[in-house]
Amino acid sequence: GENVEQHPSTLSVQEGDSAVIKCTYSDSASNYFPWYKQELGKRPQLIIDIRSNVGEKKDQRIAVTLNKTAKHFSLHITETQPEDSAVYFCAASYNNNDMRFGAGTRLTVKP
Amino acid sequence: NAGVTQTPKFQVLKTGQSMTLQCAQDMNHNSMYWYRQDPGMGLRLIYYSASEGTTDKGEVPNGYNVSRLNKREFSLRLESAAPSQTSVYFCASSDPPAGSAYFGPGTRLLVL
Numbered sequence: 650g651e652n653v654e655q656h657p658s659t660l661s662v663q664e665g666d667s668a669v670i671k672c673t674y675s676d677s678a679s680n681y682f683p684w685y686k687q688e689l690g691k692r693p694q695l696i697i698d699i700r701s702n703v704g705e706k707k708d709q710r711i712a713v714t715l716n717k718t719a720k721h722f723s724l725h726i727t728e729t730q731p732e733d734s735a736v737y738f739c740a741a742s743y744n745n746n747d748m749r750f751g752a753g754t755r756l757t758v759k760p
Numbered sequence: 761n762a763g764v765t766q767t768p769k770f771q772v773l774k775t776g777q778s779m780t781l782q783c784a785q786d787m788n789h790n791s792m793y794w795y796r797q798d799p800g801m802g803l804r805l806i807y808y809s810a811s812e813g814t815t816d817k818g819e820v821p822n823g824y825n826v827s828r829l830n831k832r833e834f835s836l837r838l839e840s841a842a843p844s845q846t847s848v849y850f851c852a853s854s855d856p857p858a859g860s861a862y863f864g865p866g867t868r869l870l871v872l
Contacts, residue, residue: 650819655802683860692850692863693803738802744856746791746810747818752802 651676653741655751662729663759670754672739673721679741682715682722687736687753696737697724729758762786764864766851772870773841781836781867783851791854792834793818793861794826796847803850809834810856841871 652675662668674682683698699706699713699722706713710729715722722741726733736755742748764785773779785792790811795803805818809828823845825837834853838845848868854861 658800692865695860695862698860740803746856747805747808747816748793748861749805749819750795750803752800 651749674741766864785853789853793852
């Protein structure tokens with residue numbers, strides 16, 4: 650099955666700085682790559698996703714890039730705010746079945 | 761529109777006891793999933809069901825069984841609970857290939 654690795658495991662930034670989280674995947678057939686945000690005690694919630702026919706996608710302060718050749722994708726958060734503090738998970742799957750997650754990145758944004 | 765719902769929210773079991781976790785979705789999604797989340801381990805897929813009547817093993821299926829009762833409901837059964845199954849269990853649903861996965865609120869399970 651798919652194997653997803655995520656780095657770093659923890660990330661601390663100052664408010665207003667950018668944050669970057671990176672993931673690699675093993676199965677070249679994977680074509681769907683979502684990112685989830687999970688606040689303490691809550692369910693994971695989708696924040697952005699990208700499909701393999703697209704190299705980059707942006708939604709306000711959040712962007713995701715995908716390099717299919719290298720089998721890695723990244724989440725970029727610009728102008729970070731304290732409410733961005735949470736655990737972020739990347740995931741990969743083929744057509745959204747058997748979706749596998751990375752181990753998560755705990756992002757702390759210091760005011 | 762409740763989305764994905766799970767029952768119970770919290771459960772304490774003794775080693776060897778059995779229980780069933782229930783999940784239902786009202787979004788008419790074809791696919792449903794069960795994940796477990798342990799500290800520092802992320803979300804690990806236990807079983808998934810790509811459509812009504814089908815189920816497949818995920819990454820960590822041992823010790824669990826599932827039933828896709830109908831399109832709305834997907835249950836997870838622990839036949840003989842073990843302390844290693846102490847975890848938070850999340851159910852999710854999606855509508856592949858275009859739809860993203862939506863998660864339920866989770867069931868916190870403690871096995872003593």
